[in-house]
Amino acid sequence: MSMQGSRMQTTGSPPLLEVASVGKSFGALAAVADVSFALRERDILGIAGPNGAGKTTLFNLITGTPFFPDSGRVTFRGTRIDRMAPHRIFRLGLARTFQKEASFANLTVEQNVSLGATYGAGLSGRARERAVDAALERLDLSAMRRQPASSLTVYGTKRLMLASAIVVGPKLLMLDEPASGLTASEVADLQSLILGFRDDGMAILLIEHILPLLFGISERVMVMDFGRKLIEGPPSEVARDQRVIDAYLGGQSEAAHALAG
Amino acid sequence: MKKDWTRIGRIASIVVVLAVAAVAPLVLTGGVAQNLAVLSILYAVVASNWDLTLGYAGIFNFAHVAFFGIGSYVAAIATLQFGVPVWLDLILAVVVVVAVGGLVSALALRLRGIYVALVTFALTQLCVALINSAKDITGGPVGLIGVPDLEIRGFELGSEPHAYFYAAEVLLILSTIAMRWLATSHFGLSLVALRDYEAYAVARGIPARRQRVLAIMASSIPTSLAGCLYAHYLIVASPDVFSFSLTTLLLSMVLVGGAGTIYGPIVAAIVLTVGTEGLHQLGNIRYMIVAVLIVLTLRFLPGGLWSLWTLVPAIRRRRATRVPSPLAEEASS
Numbered sequence: 226m227s228m229q230g231s232r233m234q235t236t237g238s239p240p241l242l243e244v245a246s247v248g249k250s251f252g253a254l255a256a257v258a259d260v261s262f263a264l265r266e267r268d269i270l271g272i273a274g275p276n277g278a279g280k281t282t283l284f285n286l287i288t289g290t291p292f293f294p295d296s297g298r299v300t301f302r303g304t305r306i307d308r309m310a311p312h313r314i315f316r317l318g319l320a321r322t323f324q325k326e327a328s329f330a331n332l333t334v335e336q337n338v339s340l341g342a343t344y345g346a347g348l349s350g351r352a353r354e355r356a357v358d359a360a361l362e363r364l365d366l367s368a369m370r371r372q373p374a375s376s377l378t379v380y381g382t383k384r385l386m387l388a389s390a391i392v393v394g395p396k397l398l399m400l401d402e403p404a405s406g407l408t409a410s411e412v413a414d415l416q417s418l419i420l421g422f423r424d425d426g427m428a429i430l431l432i433e434h435i436l437p438l439l440f441g442i443s444e445r446v447m448v449m450d451f452g453r454k455l456i457e458g459p460p461s462e463v464a465r466d467q468r469v470i471d472a473y474l475g476g477q478s479e480a481a482h483a484l485a486g
Numbered sequence: 487m488k489k490d491w492t493r494i495g496r497i498a499s500i501v502v503v504l505a506v507a508a509v510a511p512l513v514l515t516g517g518v519a520q521n522l523a524v525l526s527i528l529y530a531v532v533a534s535n536w537d538l539t540l541g542y543a544g545i546f547n548f549a550h551v552a553f554f555g556i557g558s559y560v561a562a563i564a565t566l567q568f569g570v571p572v573w574l575d576l577i578l579a580v581v582v583v584v585a586v587g588g589l590v591s592a593l594a595l596r597l598r599g600i601y602v603a604l605v606t607f608a609l610t611q612l613c614v615a616l617i618n619s620a621k622d623i624t625g626g627p628v629g630l631i632g633v634p635d636l637e638i639r640g641f642e643l644g645s646e647p648h649a650y651f652y653a654a655e656v657l658l659i660l661s662t663i664a665m666r667w668l669a670t671s672h673f674g675l676s677l678v679a680l681r682d683y684e685a686y687a688v689a690r691g692i693p694a695r696r697q698r699v700l701a702i703m704a705s706s707i708p709t710s711l712a713g714c715l716y717a718h719y720l721i722v723a724s725p726d727v728f729s730f731s732l733t734t735l736l737l738s739m740v741l742v743g744g745a746g747t748i749y750g751p752i753v754a755a756i757v758l759t760v761g762t763e764g765l766h767q768l769g770n771i772r773y774m775i776v777a778v779l780i781v782l783t784l785r786f787l788p789g790g791l792w793s794l795w796t797l798v799p800a801i802r803r804r805r806a807t808r809v810p811s812p813l814a815e816e817a818s819s
Contacts, residue, residue, distance in 0.1 A: 290685050311688040321689055329679040329687070336675050343672045345691030389690050 239303070241266050241428050242319075242397055247286055247297030247307070256282040257294070258452045266396065269419075269429040271443030271460070273436070275472070279452040280432045281324055284401055288314055288321050302396065315345050320390035321399040324432075326382040326406070328374035334385055335361065335370040341389035360392035364418070380411045384418075391422065398422055399430040404438050412438055440464060448472070507659065511651035520651060524719055526759035527654040531661050531712040533739035533751035535705040540737075541745030542669050543701045544681030546603035549590050551736055552610040553583045553706040555727035557713020559617070562630040562723035567623055572637045576714050583710035584703050591702040595695050607733075614728045629724035636718040643718070650719045657715060658752070661708035665748050668704060677701055678746075731773075735762075738776055742783045744790020754791060 240263035249257045257279040264270055272280050286294040289311040299307040306314050329337050335357060342348045342356045361367045364384040369377065374385060383403060390398060400419070404412045416438055423429055433439040440446065440460040447457040450472045456463055463469055514523050536550040560579040564570035570578065586609075594605040617624040624630065635644040636653070643649035668674050676697050679687040688694050717723045726732065739758055744750025758776065765772040787793055 288689060290689055310693070311685075312691045312693045315689055315691040323686060323689075327683055327686060329675075329682050331678055331682055332675055337679075340672065340675055340679055340687075340692065341690040343691075344676060344693075386686075393691070 238265055240264060240300075241268070241302060242287075242430075243298075243300040244283075244287065245298045245300075247283070247294045247299060249282060249286055249292065249295050255452045257286060259297075260449070260452075260454045261297075262447055262454065262457060264397070264428050264430060266428055267423055267426060268445070269423055269431065269443050271439040271446040272430065272432045272449060273434075273439055273446060273463075274449035274455070278449040280449055281401055282452075283449070284321060284399055284430075284432065288319065288399065290321075312344065315393070315395075316347075318393070318396035319399070320345075320393065320395040320397070322383070322386045322390060322401055322403060324401040324405070326379055326386065328377070328382050328385050330373070330375035332374055333370065334366055334372055334374055334377065337374050337385055338366075338388045338392050342392045345393040356392050360388040363391065364388040379406050380408075380415075383407070383415075387418070391427075395427060397428045397430065401432045402434060403431070404433055404435045416442055503659075507655045511648035511655070514651075515647065520647075522760055522763050524650055524654050525716075526756045527651075527658050528712045528716050529736060529739065529759055530752040530755035531654075531658050532709050533736050533743065533755045534658075534662060534665055534748050535709045536736060537740050537743075537745055537748055537751045538665055538669060538674075538677075538705045539698075539701050540740055541747070541751075542674060542681070543677040543698055545591075545595070545698055545702070546600065547591070547594075547606050547702060548603050548733065549587065549594075549606035549609040549702075550705070550709065551733045552613050552728060553587055553709040554713040554716070555610075555613060555725075556583050556586060557710035558717035558723045558727055559613075559624065559630075559713075560710075561714040561717040562633045563623055565634050566630055566632060572634055572718070576711060579710045579714045580707055583706045583713075587706035588699055588703045591699045592695070595698050610728050610733065614725055617725050617728075625723075627725055629722055629726075631722050633717045633721050633723060636715070650715070654712075654715060654719075657708065657711055661711075662748060662752065664708065665705075668701075669748060673697070673700070735776070738780050742780055742791055744792030747790065747792040750790045750792025 242264040244263070245261050246259050247257060247261070248255065248259055260279075260283060262270065272283070274280050285292060286307075287299055289306070289309055294307050297307065298305060301314070301317055301319055304317065306317065306319070309317075329340070332340070338357045338360050339353060342353045342360075346356070348356055358367070361370055364387055366381070366384060366388055369381065374382070377385060387398075387403075398419075403419075404415055407415060412435060419429060419431070419442060429442075431439065431443060443460055445457060446460045446463045448455040448463060448466075448469050455468055455472060456466050458466075510523065511520075514520050532551065532554050536547070539545045539547040539550065557579045560582050561575045564575040564578050565572055590606060590609050594602050597605060618626055635642045636650075637643070641649075643653060669677075676687065676692045679690075680692060680694050680697060684694060713727070716727075735758070736755075739754040740751045742750075742758065743752065743754030762772050762776060765775065768775075783790060
């Protein structure tokens with residue numbers, strides 16, 4: 226049923242990313258079960274759900290790090306990627322960030338980004354320099370380029386992770402709780418960055434616990450619970466859905482109703 | 487201004503190193519002193535190359551000393567048993583060792599962590615088993631004696647008292663330049679990235695297994711040449727090169743010198759080789775001294791002795807200058 230839903234939405238242009246009945250179990254625990262959705266170019270799809278709902282596991286299944294799905298198909302730009310090595314998936318133009326902000330701490334800021342350009346896009350020489358300069362400039366890291374990555378703040382490290390992703394000009398950016406641990410003004414800055422990436426032609430898949438951000442920029446929101454997809458639709462519709470309020474929003478339902486307007 | 491001083495310091499140290507390299511063979515002429523010097527230089531090549539895979543790449547690669555041993559045996563077997571010309575055995579040794587290194591690491595790196603150590607160490611044991619079972623070719627436990635003199639364009643290195651000393655120095659200098667170049671290239675950065683955060687590194691397009699296999703193959707080239715030189719210089723190939731004690735000695739050079747520095751293991755190789763030899767009247771107690779030294783270094787100076795060198799700038803930006811070794815972290819945590 227959920228598959229049908231995603232197909233209906235993608236009639237017209239072929240989807241950029243198509244996830245079909247993907248599942249992954251650890252022993253008796255179904256971390257992700259029968260999840261399907263599709264994403265077109267320049268889409269922003271938000272993923273919400275309580276802790277342990279399988280959101281990050283779903284990201285891991287799509288990017289092949291550190292494991293592949295047990296069942297189902299993942300297609301990106303017309304290519305099956307559900308058994309593809311993660312470094313090849315990045316080279317196809319699918320870039321992700323990780324929940325816990327981290328960097329190659331022993332390398333400089335510039336080297337962190339340069340590695341992405343070298344191994345993700347096969348750049349070298351002048352072309353690499355230009356791409357790295359542009360990515361650093363875009364994420365306001367130019368002044369820190371010669372500093373060790375370990376010297377950055379939380380938001381600085383998160384921006385560095387984004388810089389090493391966008392340096393290759395990806396088609397899809399998968400962000401795993403990018404706003405966690407940020408101040409209100411940093412969240413606002415991040416929001417405009419994400420919208421900017423979309424305007425540059427990237428599709429965005431966003432896991433986020435900060436609901437105003439998630440509901441504010443997503444064109445559609447998907448809610449997961451117990452490894453399954455509960456609902457997918459426009460933010461206003463999802464926020465009003467009784468199942469979502471019961472399963473996830475709970476005490477926050479007032480806020481969700483306010484958001485949904 | 488600061489940059490000028492860095493450059494002056496770098497040029498000065500290059501001049502000093504070259505001067506010492508030029509003069510040392512003329513000064514250390516006694517048989518024992520020269521033996522010790524050549525041996526410590528060859529160990530420095532092996533230890534500093536091991537540092538690329540153990541320190542920079544963080545691979546629990548215990549096959550490295552076997553590359554040295556296989557190099558010495560290829561040289562001995564090729565020249566003694568098959569009459570291969572004495573310059574061709576160098577090329578043959580490199581080809582064989584790189585192939586073995588590539589094959590073993592490609593298999594071992596399907597595994598993780600301590601299992602990599604087990605499989606790679608098994609190569610060393612396999613070599614000993616092969617040597618003992620193919621006595622006709624390898625000489626068995628006794629080894630092969632009478633490896634011919636190294637000859638380059640008709641010049642026999644043994645005919646000139648300093649020739650092997652200079653040859654070993656040239657190998658060390660070229661190998662060090664190559665290792666430093668690799669370590670600071672994007673290839674070397676990718677190894678450090680994989681060591682520090684593998685999931686993130688592969689998510690930025692770095693192929694984990696390929697880079698690590700290439701690192702092991704690259705580090706096996708100078709190592710196999712050191713093995714060849716060792717066999718030609720000592721005139722023997724002995725199964726002792728596969729012993730656990732040589733592996734631990736070389737491992738202590740990497741760790742005491744400072745994993746992830748290249749230079750540290752070189753200094754430690756020379757200090758430890760000369761030191762353990764100078765203390766030889768103490769018998770086995772000297773190995774206990776080395777063992778205590780390793781424990782103390784890992785406990786109090788996890789970056790190795792080389793990190794003393796960088797202690798002054800490190801007071802200002804400690805985390806930046808230290809490239810910790812995964813082994814040191816393991817041991818100190």
